[in-house]
Amino acid sequence: MKITPIIGLEVHVELKTKSKMFCNCSAEHFHVEPNTHTCPVCLGLPGALPVPNITACEWCVKLGLALGCTPNETSFFERKNYFYPDLAKGYQLTQYEKPFVINGKVKVGDQEVRINRAHMEEDTGKSVHISEYGQDLTLIDYNRCGVPLVEIVSEPDITSATMAKDYLLKMQQIIRYLGISDADIEKGSMRCEPTVNLKIEDNGEVFYTPLAEIKNVASLTGVQNAIEFEIKRQTEEFEKTREVKNSKNKTTRGWNAEKAQTFLQREKEGSADYRYFPEPDIPHMEFTPAQIEEIRISIPELPDQKIEKYKSVYSLNDYDSSVIATDQNFADIYETVVTPQNRNDKIKEFAKFVANLFLGAIKTHLNETGEELNQSKINPEYFLNLFDSVQKSEISSSAAKQVIVESYQTGTNPVEIAKDKGLIQVSDTGALEKMAQEVITANPKAVEDYKKNPMSIGFLIGQLMRLSKGSANPQMAKEILEKILNGN
Amino acid sequence: MDLQNLSFKQTRHLLLDKQITAVEIANYFLARTKEIDPKIKAFITITEKEIIDQAQRIDEKIKKGEKLGKLAGAVMAVKDIFLTKGIQTTSSSQVLNGYIPQYSSSIYQKLIDEDVMIIGKTNTDPFAFGASTENSGYFTTKNPWNIEMVPGGSSGGSAAAVAADLCHFALGTDTGGSIRQPSSLCGVSGIKTTYGRNSRYGITAMASSFDCPGVFARDVEDIALVTEITAGLDPHDATTCDIEVPKYTENLKKINIKGLKIGLPKEYFTGSIDPEVKEKVLNAAKEFEKQGAILVDISLPSTDLGIAVYYILIPSEISANMARYDGIRFGQSVDGAPDIVSYYMQTRGKYMEPEVKRRILIGTYALSSGYYDAYYTKAAKVRTLIKNEFVEAFKNVDVILAPCSPTPAWKIGAKVNDPLQMYLADVYTVCINVAGVPGLALPCGFNNQNLPIGFQLIGNFFEEEKLFSLGHQFQQFTDYHQKRPQL
Ligand SMILES: [Zn+2]
Numbered sequence: 001m002k003i004t005p006i007i008g009l010e011v012h013v014e015l016k017t018k019s020k021m022f023c024n025c026s027a028e029h030f031h032v033e034p035n036t037h038t039c040p041v042c043l044g045l046p047g048a049l050p051v052p053n054i055t056a057c058e059w060c061v062k063l064g065l066a067l068g069c070t071p072n073e074t075s076f077f078e079r080k081n082y083f084y085p086d087l088a089k090g091y092q093l094t095q096y097e098k099p100f101v102i103n104g105k106v107k108v109g110d111q112e113v114r115i116n117r118a119h120m121e122e123d124t125g126k127s128v129h130i131s132e133y134g135q136d137l138t139l140i141d142y143n144r145c146g147v148p149l150v151e152i153v154s155e156p157d158i159t160s161a162t163m164a165k166d167y168l169l170k171m172q173q174i175i176r177y178l179g180i181s182d183a184d185i186e187k188g189s190m191r192c193e194p195t196v197n198l199k200i201e202d203n204g205e206v207f208y209t210p211l212a213e214i215k216n217v218a219s220l221t222g223v224q225n226a227i228e229f230e231i232k233r234q235t236e237e238f239e240k241t242r243e244v245k246n247s248k249n250k251t252t253r254g255w256n257a258e259k260a261q262t263f264l265q266r267e268k269e270g271s272a273d274y275r276y277f278p279e280p281d282i283p284h285m286e287f288t289p290a291q292i293e294e295i296r297i298s299i300p301e302l303p304d305q306k307i308e309k310y311k312s313v314y315s316l317n318d319y320d321s322s323v324i325a326t327d328q329n330f331a332d333i334y335e336t337v338v339t340p341q342n343r344n345d346k347i348k349e350f351a352k353f354v355a356n357l358f359l360g361a362i363k364t365h366l367n368e369t370g371e372e373l374n375q376s377k378i379n380p381e382y383f384l385n386l387f388d389s390v391q392k393s394e395i396s397s398s399a400a401k402q403v404i405v406e407s408y409q410t411g412t413n414p415v416e417i418a419k420d421k422g423l424i425q426v427s428d429t430g431a432l433e434k435m436a437q438e439v440i441t442a443n444p445k446a447v448e449d450y451k452k453n454p455m456s457i458g459f460l461i462g463q464l465m466r467l468s469k470g471s472a473n474p475q476m477a478k479e480i481l482e483k484i485l486n487g488n
Numbered sequence: 489m490d491l492q493n494l495s496f497k498q499t500r501h502l503l504l505d506k507q508i509t510a511v512e513i514a515n516y517f518l519a520r521t522k523e524i525d526p527k528i529k530a531f532i533t534i535t536e537k538e539i540i541d542q543a544q545r546i547d548e549k550i551k552k553g554e555k556l557g558k559l560a561g562a563v564m565a566v567k568d569i570f571l572t573k574g575i576q577t578t579s580s581s582q583v584l585n586g587y588i589p590q591y592s593s594s595i596y597q598k599l600i601d602e603d604v605m606i607i608g609k610t611n612t613d614p615f616a617f618g619a620s621t622e623n624s625g626y627f628t629t630k631n632p633w634n635i636e637m638v639p640g641g642s643s644g645g646s647a648a649a650v651a652a653d654l655c656h657f658a659l660g661t662d663t664g665g666s667i668r669q670p671s672s673l674c675g676v677s678g679i680k681t682t683y684g685r686n687s688r689y690g691i692t693a694m695a696s697s698f699d700c701p702g703v704f705a706r707d708v709e710d711i712a713l714v715t716e717i718t719a720g721l722d723p724h725d726a727t728t729c730d731i732e733v734p735k736y737t738e739n740l741k742k743i744n745i746k747g748l749k750i751g752l753p754k755e756y757f758t759g760s761i762d763p764e765v766k767e768k769v770l771n772a773a774k775e776f777e778k779q780g781a782i783l784v785d786i787s788l789p790s791t792d793l794g795i796a797v798y799y800i801l802i803p804s805e806i807s808a809n810m811a812r813y814d815g816i817r818f819g820q821s822v823d824g825a826p827d828i829v830s831y832y833m834q835t836r837g838k839y840m841e842p843e844v845k846r847r848i849l850i851g852t853y854a855l856s857s858g859y860y861d862a863y864y865t866k867a868a869k870v871r872t873l874i875k876n877e878f879v880e881a882f883k884n885v886d887v888i889l890a891p892c893s894p895t896p897a898w899k900i901g902a903k904v905n906d907p908l909q910m911y912l913a914d915v916y917t918v919c920i921n922v923a924g925v926p927g928l929a930l931p932c933g934f935n936n937q938n939l940p941i942g943f944q945l946i947g948n949f950f951e952e953e954k955l956f957s958l959g960h961q962f963q964q965f966t967d968y969h970q971k972r973p974q975l
Contacts, residue, residue, distance in 0.1 A: 040590065040591050043817055044812040044818070045586065045588070045589070045591070045812075045815075045818065046571060046579070046587075046692040047570075047571045047688075047689065047690040047691050047692050047693065048592060048689070048690070049688060049689050049693075049725050049726065049727075050949065051722060051724060051725075051726045078809050079853070081811065082806075083810055083814065083829075083832055085814075085816050085828065088817065089811060089812050090808065090810075090811020090812050091808050091811055108577070139587070156929070242550060273857045275807075275808075275852065275856060275860070276855075277804060277805075277808070277855055277860070277864060278693075280697035280727075280805055281693075281725075281726060281727065283726060283727060296965075309542075441912075480886075
């Protein structure tokens with residue numbers, strides 16, 4: 001029996017526009033006094049009308065373009081009708097037939113996930129269920145009602161839980177690069193609903209298990225675990241029932257993070273009828289080719305492009321390239337230090353040198369302090385100075401790591417720090433010869449050992465380093481000791 | 489001083505000449521309304537406190553020599569589907585009984601900013617669903633010309649209030665004829681503006697892509713003045729248009745009737761039309777002919793599809809527009825429902841009027857999967873067809889002239905048990921809404937029972953200026969608009 005998971009993801013991203021999707025209320029709703037960011041429009045009061053937030057629409061198009069989508073010539077909003085107390089108007093404004101953008105793709109590792117569409121819609125309010133005065137009460141907070149959401153729908157091209165996680169990380173990266181959302185899964189500004197089923201090949205026959213859409217997954221590991229659980233559950237279920245997918249047996253399942261299980265929420269998803277129809281309160285929207293071009297130009301260099309550049313121009317390896325590109329701020333600051341013009345002939349060495357410092361000492365420091373990399377604390381000139389010193393063997397690579405963090409913290413030139421700390425390597429032959437003589441005289445036993453076994457020179461080098469308080473250039477120290485001991 | 493037969497313009501002169509105060513005007517209309525309204529029942533709410541407050545503010549301004557708004561001295565009635573901050577707005581439905589809005593509709597606010605005084609909120613069919621006010625969740629308004637007859641609808645309360653001189657003008661809305669048909673039945677003038685000319689913000693929605701706010705008045709001059717103030721782009725209504733609003737009042741004589749081509753669509757003068765209505769409307773056309781206009785027979789062949797298209801598209805939009813009346817955030821609601829679904833069903837079941845439920849059901853059905861393409865999509869296509877016929881017609885004629893209603897006012901109760909008959913009352917008005925063009929209703933005579941008859945001038949998109957100019961000139965050479973009912 002060969003099992004291939006078929007996974008599609010619906011990702012909802014809350015845009016961080018100043019105002020809501022269809023009114024002027026602040027879109028801020030995290031830790032805000034309930035029902036203070038509301039107005040007739042988002043409360044769905046009689047007579048109130050929606051006016052689309054153009055910035056949000058442009059951001060949706062921008063995200064679409066970044067995902068390689070094509071904009072629709074004309075788009076319109078539609079009403080999705082259903083009753084729920086936190087849905088003020090009794091319908092949600094969304095896009096169904098004509099979303100802003102369609103048909104894109106995203107690279108995930110060396111695979112590709114096709115994007116069906118990205119469309120604009122509005123968030124609902126929040127229902128809070130409480131027990132008080134011996135009663136079960138539901139309180140509704142409409143602050144979130146009408147906050148702009150972009151829904152990105154993938155094709156079912158994802159084949160494992162890990163790939164789903166990588167897809168989400170990639171999506172998160174792109175969204176953050178565009179600066180249109182925090183895309184924080186834990187805070188709910190990015191939400192995702194995987195739809196999972198399995199292709200099962202058994203004795204030359206092919207079966208597809210019923211679709212299950214998983215809701216309420218509130219973390220990245222949650223997504224991964226839920227999909228893994230579902231793959232296992234559907235496999236077992238199929239072995240028991242041999243039920244295959246049809247147009248009526250799609251189910252909705254919830255994710256219980258504590259029990260690490262999905263559970264049945266709703267059966268027969270196929271029967272829900274939302275009675276979509278075009279929203280008459282908002283005229284159809286068109287972006288002219290010039291407007292699309294303007295949006296396209298505003299898209300910054302994206303992680304994939306950066307990785308490609310790091311590899312081809314700076315010869316960084318895959319790993320370093322993608323780690324630097326993960327975070328836009330980090331990558332941008334890296335690029336203020338490393339530019340293609342730096343140290344022309346030695347640009348690749350310089351790029352690697354800076355990458356090592358950024359991903360090593362500096363990143364470790366940032367992880368310890370929980371800070372983000374701060375552009376104002378990075379002086380590109382210092383990195384060049386430090387690089388030159390290392391190239392001239394004045395400063396060792398390990399010393400460089402040590403001083404760069406202090407430089408980052410204090411703003412002092414790292415070469416100065418190295419001098420102050422006596423970390424400048426002694427490469428003066430005369431001084432080294434003097435110290436070598438001293439070491440040889442003081443350690444006759446070790447000299448005897450060396451005569452028997454030249455590999456034991458390490459001890460004498462160590463003594464010399466100690467004498468120099470670590471400032472001797474170890475390579476030169478070794479050469480000079482050997483010269484004296486071998487008597488030539 | 490008897491203000492009954494004075495136009496707003498004349499009343500304003502008296503106010504500016506300090507021959508009368510705003511409080512006196514307010515008191516006159518209050519007293520008249522308290523006397524007359526019990527007979528015709530035009531008002532759901534009479535805003536006694538508000539009108540006196542407003543009048544006092546105006547008198548204060550006059551005393552201090554401050555600049556007065558363009559409508560200082562005018563008394564206005566407002567259809568009860570316009571939200572009025574601090575004043576109960578029921579939409580003539582029990583669902584909103586006692587509802588005091590936190591904000592005002594854009595148009596109402598613009599008029600208030602011009603120092604208008606509000607006398608009250610007028611009765612309508614609930615949420616404007618109807619053609620006679622008989623569907624109102626409160627009571628039926630009576631026709632001031634004969635209190636056994638309907639005033640037409642849905643804006644019947646506003647039409648009756650103007651006909652009975654309880655105000656200078658009244659706000660209404662026209663989704664399928666709800667201004668022009670009651671204008672015709674009550675013998676007053678009324679404008680249905682181009683869709684997108686007047687803001688819908690703050691007016692409880694019936695069918696969003698059809699609703700057109702407008703105004704009733706004794707004569708076109710007052711209508712032009714009010715429309716000049718209300719029309720234009722509203723940042724709160726994305727369907728309003730950024731097209732300059734002409735100075736309607738300064739251009740009332742602008743259009744030359746001589747040589748003007750007036751189209752008479754044959755589909756509007758055949759079938760079930762009452763012979764007296766036909767005669768009076770054609771007489772109105774002849775009056776224009778006498779002034780040098782050329783009458784042209786035209787055809788709008790898809791007219792008979794209008795009602796079908798209308799009664800598929802508007803309930804569809806209604807079914808969604810009514811969803812917010814769920815008893816959660818405002819309006820009436822039941823106690824003690826065991827769960828949320830029961831709460832919705834009991835609240836909506838108890839407080840929504842039968843016609844409201846009927847239209848929600850029709851619309852929900854039309855939008856259901858499996859029926860959507862057969863009904864909604866097809867109706868939307870025919871809508872385009874009807875619109876194109878108007879566009880084509882206006883390539884050959886300057887304006888179209890037609891009746892507003894196939895009959896004069898009918899007896900209260902005559903059609904209440906036959907919704908289809910009631911829907912046909914809109915037969916001459918709906919296509920104008922389906923297309924979105926403007927229509928101006930004007931009185932043009934009476935039948936043998938002294939019931940008013942009206943007609944409409946239909947213009948191309950955003951040609952209100954032309955309609956006002958023609959309507960005004962018509963009222964210079966006729967005096968039907970001056971006739972008053974005996975009350
Ligand atoms: Zn709001």
